[in-house]
Amino acid sequence: MKTLLIFIPILPLIGFLLNGIFGRSFPKKLVHRIAITTTGISFLLAVITFFKFLSLDVESLVFNYFTWIKAGDFVANFGFLLDPLSMVMVLVVTGVGFLIHVYSIGYMWNDIGYNRFFAYLNLFMFSMLILVLANNYLLLFVGWEGVGLCSYLLIGFYFHKKSASDAGKKAFIVNRIGDFGFVVGLMLIFFTFRTIDFEKVFSEIVNRGYGVEAGWGVLTVIGVLLFIGATGKSAQIPLYVWLPDAMEGPTPVSALIHAATMVTAGVYMITRSNAIYSRAPHALFIVGLIGSITALFAATIGIFQRDIKRVLAYSTVSQLGYMFTALGVLAFSAGIFHLMTHAFFKALLFLGSGSVILALHHEQDMQNMGGLKKYLPITCWTMWAATLAISGIPIFAGFFSKDEILWRSYSTPVKGHMIFYILGTVAALITALYMFRLMFLTFHGKTRLPEDKLSHVHESPKSMTGVLVVLAILSTIGGFVGMPGWTKIPNIFENFLEPVFKFMPHKGIVHAVEGHSAGNELLVTLVSILVAGIGALIAYIIYLKKEVTPEKEENLGLIYKLIFNKYYVDEIYNFLVVQPIKWFSTNVLWKIVDVSIIDGIVNGYAYLTEGLSVGVSKIQNGFIRSYVGWIALGGIGILYYILINFIK
Amino acid sequence: MKITPDFFIYLSMVLFSIGLIGVLVRRNLIVIFMFIELMLNAVNLSFIAYSYKLGQVDGQIYVFFVMVLAAVEVAVGLGLIMLIYRNKKSLDVDEINIMKN
Amino acid sequence: MEILIYIFAILSVLFAINMLIQKKMINVALSLLGCMVSIAVLFIYLYATFVGMLQLIVYAGSVMVLFLIIITLLDPFGKIKYTFTSRLWTFFVSIIGLIFGLLLYVIYGSEKKVEAINSSHFSIKALSDRLFTIYLLPFEVISILILVGIIGSIYFGKKNLTDGDEDENNA
Numbered sequence A: 001m002k003t004l005l006i007f008i009p010i011l012p013l014i015g016f017l018l019n020g021i022f023g024r025s026f027p028k029k030l031v032h033r034i035a036i037t038t039t040g041i042s043f044l045l046a047v048i049t050f051f052k053f054l055s056l057d058v059e060s061l062v063f064n065y066f067t068w069i070k071a072g073d074f075v076a077n078f079g080f081l082l083d084p085l086s087m088v089m090v091l092v093v094t095g096v097g098f099l100i101h102v103y104s105i106g107y108m109w110n111d112i113g114y115n116r117f118f119a120y121l122n123l124f125m126f127s128m129l130i131l132v133l134a135n136n137y138l139l140l141f142v143g144w145e146g147v148g149l150c151s152y153l154l155i156g157f158y159f160h161k162k163s164a165s166d167a168g169k170k171a172f173i174v175n176r177i178g179d180f181g182f183v184v185g186l187m188l189i190f191f192t193f194r195t196i197d198f199e200k201v202f203s204e205i206v207n208r209g210y211g212v213e214a215g216w217g218v219l220t221v222i223g224v225l226l227f228i229g230a231t232g233k234s235a236q237i238p239l240y241v242w243l244p245d246a247m248e249g250p251t252p253v254s255a256l257i258h259a260a261t262m263v264t265a266g267v268y269m270i271t272r273s274n275a276i277y278s279r280a281p282h283a284l285f286i287v288g289l290i291g292s293i294t295a296l297f298a299a300t301i302g303i304f305q306r307d308i309k310r311v312l313a314y315s316t317v318s319q320l321g322y323m324f325t326a327l328g329v330l331a332f333s334a335g336i337f338h339l340m341t342h343a344f345f346k347a348l349l350f351l352g353s354g355s356v357i358l359a360l361h362h363e364q365d366m367q368n369m370g371g372l373k374k375y376l377p378i379t380c381w382t383m384w385a386a387t388l389a390i391s392g393i394p395i396f397a398g399f400f401s402k403d404e405i406l407w408r409s410y411s412t413p414v415k416g417h418m419i420f421y422i423l424g425t426v427a428a429l430i431t432a433l434y435m436f437r438l439m440f441l442t443f444h445g446k447t448r449l450p451e452d453k454l455s456h457v458h459e460s461p462k463s464m465t466g467v468l469v470v471l472a473i474l475s476t477i478g479g480f481v482g483m484p485g486w487t488k489i490p491n492i493f494e495n496f497l498e499p500v501f502k503f504m505p506h507k508g509i510v511h512a513v514e515g516h517s518a519g520n521e522l523l524v525t526l527v528s529i530l531v532a533g534i535g536a537l538i539a540y541i542i543y544l545k546k547e548v549t550p551e552k553e554e555n556l557g558l559i560y561k562l563i564f565n566k567y568y569v570d571e572i573y574n575f576l577v578v579q580p581i582k583w584f585s586t587n588v589l590w591k592i593v594d595v596s597i598i599d600g601i602v603n604g605y606a607y608l609t610e611g612l613s614v615g616v617s618k619i620q621n622g623f624i625r626s627y628v629g630w631i632a633l634g635g636i637g638i639l640y641y642i643l644i645n646f647i648k
Numbered sequence B: 001m002k003i004t005p006d007f008f009i010y011l012s013m014v015l016f017s018i019g020l021i022g023v024l025v026r027r028n029l030i031v032i033f034m035f036i037e038l039m040l041n042a043v044n045l046s047f048i049a050y051s052y053k054l055g056q057v058d059g060q061i062y063v064f065f066v067m068v069l070a071a072v073e074v075a076v077g078l079g080l081i082m083l084i085y086r087n088k089k090s091l092d093v094d095e096i097n098i099m100k101n
Numbered sequence C: 001m002e003i004l005i006y007i008f009a010i011l012s013v014l015f016a017i018n019m020l021i022q023k024k025m026i027n028v029a030l031s032l033l034g035c036m037v038s039i040a041v042l043f044i045y046l047y048a049t050f051v052g053m054l055q056l057i058v059y060a061g062s063v064m065v066l067f068l069i070i071i072t073l074l075d076p077f078g079k080i081k082y083t084f085t086s087r088l089w090t091f092f093v094s095i096i097g098l099i100f101g102l103l104l105y106v107i108y109g110s111e112k113k114v115e116a117i118n119s120s121h122f123s124i125k126a127l128s129d130r131l132f133t134i135y136l137l138p139f140e141v142i143s144i145l146i147l148v149g150i151i152g153s154i155y156f157g158k159k160n161l162t163d164g165d166e167d168e169n170n171a
Helices: A002-025 A028-056 A084-108 A114-133 A137-155 A162-193 A198-207 A218-233 A242-248 A251-260 A262-272 A281-303 A308-328 A332-359 A377-391 A397-411 A417-443 A462-481 A492-501 A507-515 A518-545 A550-556 A558-564 A566-617 A624-646 B005-025 B029-054 B058-088 C002-021 C025-045 C049-073 C086-109 C124-131 C136-157 C164-170
Strands: A061-071 A074-082
Touching: A002 A028, A002 A061, A002 A074, A002 A114, A028 A084, A028 A114, A061 A137, A074 A084, A074 A114, A074 A137, A084 A114, A084 A251, A084 A262, A084 A332, A084 A462, A084 A492, A114 A137, A114 A251, A114 A262, A137 A162, A137 A218, A137 A242, A137 A251, A137 A262, A162 A198, A162 A218, A162 A242, A218 A262, A218 A281, A242 A251, A242 A308, A251 A262, A251 A308, A251 A332, A262 A308, A262 A332, A281 A308, A281 A417, A281 A558, A281 A566, A308 A332, A308 A397, A308 A417, A332 A377, A332 A397, A332 A462, A332 A492, A377 A397, A377 A417, A377 A462, A377 A518, A397 A417, A397 A462, A397 A518, A417 A518, A550 A558, A558 A566, A624 B005, A624 C086, B005 B029, B005 C002, B005 C025, B005 C086, B029 B058, B029 C002, B029 C025, B029 C049, B058 C049, B058 C124, B058 C136, C002 C025, C025 C049, C049 C124
Parallel strands: none
Antiparallel strands: A061 A074
16 A cells, blocks of 8 residues: 555656656657556556555555654654545546546647646646645645646746746746745744644644634644645635736646646645644634635636636636635535535636637637537537536536535634625625626627638547546536535535544534534525526526627726726736835845845955965966975974874 | 984984975975985984884884885886976976966 | 994985085985985984895985986086075075974973883884784785886886977977
């Protein structure tokens, strides 16, 4: 089992090394065969591990491979923690990752840098698996930075485009701000508990008898700091701005990294730290509030976006907000459940949009789409499955997870849970609205595509549509593992994850839902279905009946302008943060610190050395006898030194 | 009455100093070489004197090694001097200042 | 007996000083020879019979022969120059002062007691016992050094080993 587990991340690493080092000289077929075989076997191993884990019937397994860093008290092992949570994450990452690898063959076939793309993708798989399997915070951070690096590399994949390389830089820099919080949190954890291993930290919390903190105790501070890291990686307010720009990368990257896996790292990390958060109500409140506000805020921006991928990007931000809302009401398993279903349907949406974009020869503006159902039937129907899932229409996967979150935020008596519930419900309406808008504008109604282009439109190759179909099936049935309470069917998913939360202080709160009547839960469900229906209906009336096109939306004036420009958040950040830093850098750091102090020191040394060497070089006059004299003098000096110091 | 070893140590000191002066003052390469031999001899003498003083034979073994070293040095060094003379037509060290700068 | 040794000691110093003042190379070489022979006598007096013999054979014999051959090959009777500037004088006088100070310090700082001297300590048997047991490795290493020296001097002695320019001229 130990060896089996290490091969799950190692295989993509091998793929990365092969493709990264020799990829240039490999034929294209060999490149994707290497990439797909490694991730495929990795997925198979994950499945085998999963069944083995089930058969072992243990709560968690820790495998230490070697001691990575040891300095005094500080010990960081290279070790893996296998428990239901990491198991779910590994399955999602390898499974969705594998599908997207397959999809990429078709999508990237005509792109330059084919081997580079697959090498990065494999490296990403490796880092992500390290992230989810790590058994301590530092190793998790290694994976965390690794995926950040891959994200940067892949956003800037078309590096010759300035917007792409700028977007990559933006993602990297914004993530740094979050990482700052994460690292400080990590240090605080070590400082407080003298260890960074997950299980040791959590059992230490239990052993020291930390209760629920009323005010701002150390756990609350740790929680807030770690959450700052999560806002960076998982694109929450205020650090979400990089994610929409990240759509400059190739679409499979958007699907894999910026929808299904990497951006959920923050959710994973907070769920992993549930022992800390469940004792820190203030931190939880911040998580939930930021999450629910983000869910609504990003959803509203999604309404008027014209770029098909940007709509999906804001939708991702919004759905991540949902996950954080779930965490904020202690519904950790619901958050992970939504993470999983979201991985399915959001990957599907991105891949479907990729299929559209490829068919239209890299056209992303929805103004130039419409009526594509005829030409892209498989893409259309699979995307419908995903749309219904994300909007929360019953029996589709998203319905169960989203409903679970809304019900938990309605019923769990933590601070501010009703605010979260109301924000979440409104966001659900808007989600349905923008998703149906996207579908109607893209696939239905009259086509706005010129005739000559239309004739070139064709369905994507089998390797791509096959993946879409698989994901569509998952998006449809994936939700049945987590049935809501009123159906009286056991919630398999939650029961499976149960051992992860053994360090929580008061199981009572998590199960407070059981105190509420099933009738209430049914009511919440009905409300959310109704809300989704209203959203869909509005979209139907506006975009299908009245045939409003993105261009006509501009008539809305001020509101449209405000939302289309994303509430001018980028501009505000630019004004408040970037410009002052630029001013400070130019006028203080560059002109004063750099030029006079640093350069002064450096040049001073140079002048000093020059002066000294001019003096010393006079000794080197070419006369052997003078050299001998100096040698004799030096030798005597050394002898004197020895005598004075050693002979007493 | 045996002469004390200190006498020989002073003697070796005097010889060594003369050798060093010679190296510094003389300009002919061969002569400088001879003075180096003189310095080595002086050192050998001090080795022997200390060996005598301490009643141990090791000092003589060091002298043996130094002699071998000196022989090798002379063989190689004189070969080099021949080469320099052939190329520069001079043995004056102040004229052979190719090491300047 | 002791008088003889004092004479030889003074002789060696006189020969050395003579080396400094002689103007002809051949005279310098002969003074060095005398100095070495005197020192060999002192060696023998200090129970270093074997080393004294070696001194005669290796130094006074072969090394001096080498010097003389080189001198005759070059310019045996040519006058050689001195350089005595006041700066140089102060320089080496101070150096010699330093060395003297150093040695005086060592000698006065070291133990005054002389070991009970037993000539059997210095017998050739005792010497070879040590030389071929604990000093065996340095002994072998030094033999390799001789080999390298021989090869090196043969290489330097080759006729056509000259400057690049002259090489071209010869060719």
